[in-house]
Amino acid sequence: MENVQNISITKLELNNGQVEGLPKNPRFIRDERYKALVKSIEDAPEMLRLRELLVVEHGSKFVVIGGNMRLRACKELGMETVPCKVLPADTPVAKLREYAIKDNNGFGEDDWDILANEWDAEELQDWGMELPMDWDVESSEDEIERKAREFQERMEAGEIDEDDEEYQEFLEKFKLKKTTDDCYTPAVVYEAVANWVSETYRIDRKHFERPFYPGGDYQKADYPKGCVVVDNPPFSILAEITRFYKKHNIRFFLFAPRISNLSVASSQGFTNLCVGAGITYDNGAIVPTSFITNIESDYIAKSSPSLYKAVTEANEKVQAGLHRQIPKYEYPNAVVTAAMLSKYSKYDVEYGVKFNECRYISELDAQKKVGKAIYAGGLLVSNDKAAEKAAAEKAAATQWPLSEREEKIIAELSQ
DSSP states (O other), rough: EEEEEEEEGGGEEOOOOOSTOOOOOOOEOOOHHHHHHHHHHHHHHHHHSSSOOEEEEETTEEEEEEEEHHHHHEEEEEEESSEEEEEOOOOOOOHHHHHHHOOOOOOOOOOOHHHHHSOOOHHHTTTTTTOOTOOOTTHHHHHHHHHHHHHHHHHHSHHHHHHHHHHHHHHHHHOOOOOOGOOOOHHHHHHHHHOOOOOOHHHGGEEOOOOOOOOOOOOOOOOOOOOOOOOOOOGGGGGHHHHHHHHOOOHHHHHEEEETTHHHHHHHTTTEEEEEEEEOOTTTTTEEEEESOOOOOOOOOOHHHHHHHHEEEEEHHHHHHSOOOOOOOOOOOTTHHHHHHHHHHHHHHHOOOGGGGGESSSOHHOOOOOOOTTOOEEEEEEEHHHHHHTTTOOOSSOOOOOOHHHHHHHHHHHO
């Protein structure tokens, strides 16, 4: 049976998948809910004894099976020990997987990307976890890519645009959940910040260090004398990081979420640059970001219009790169597709084609030459029906021309 121990927080590790057969913790907390968890533990620390962390020994450390978010909160509050239930070392990994799901508390949200790719759906259902109704347990990355290509082809063909309801539902279904600990900085944004720090504080960039990267350990990083850490750390352990740098006399200029960095700055004696510029990070999360530093010491908090401008201009470049223009094509009015008719239904447009007014086609001759086709096929209609359709059709960027052969067919249909 498990036993309860007060374990040093330095010997506790978050579940990052280091136990063979046990995927990393699929739970995360958004900023506001994380703040609520921290406050809950701060106001009533005795609750930790009523619901200890669930851990298993792994090498010289203990991996947290249940309570990863509570551990992060305890670290931020500066606790030295945490009550833990220690599972027997010979606990089957199948049981560890089960405990990891069943023990998750109500503060967090499930990272469906981790669950879908690293956890078994049937196991999750067996353990009583309610999966999204539209979560196909057999769906795979290949299926998602196939569906994405399908939408791309339909947009290139001009049958749908980016506002199409089905396309937006697809994006929402497979959108990666955003966590502030995965907010890796776009290069153009980092360059803007680094240049600002260098110019403002007159520090050569050759002294800058970036210890925060996937799999890195900032506490074991090499910090040459006189260096300055200019980087974007995991936001959930910001207070822990700044305490470490303060203890070891390391200068830093760190990205920080706007909603929490003032408390860190005030409690530890650092300067909070209240910028609040929205940054679109590499995982798609848009986070109002400020900065915390110990390079200057006169101010606890100050505005910085020049830094705001530098970050905002850099982020506009990031945004511009995300919104790549997809070429739009317009079919001739003599071509009718199922997608077009569906659009007419949506916008209350009555339109129909009779058997003797059309001929089914899978592609236009002009498309065939460049390896394109009409998605799901279409109808080549008479001049009268083409004229009727023209009133309902939306103009687009490029129009596929009709070949002489197709013009001849239309002429025959129009006699």
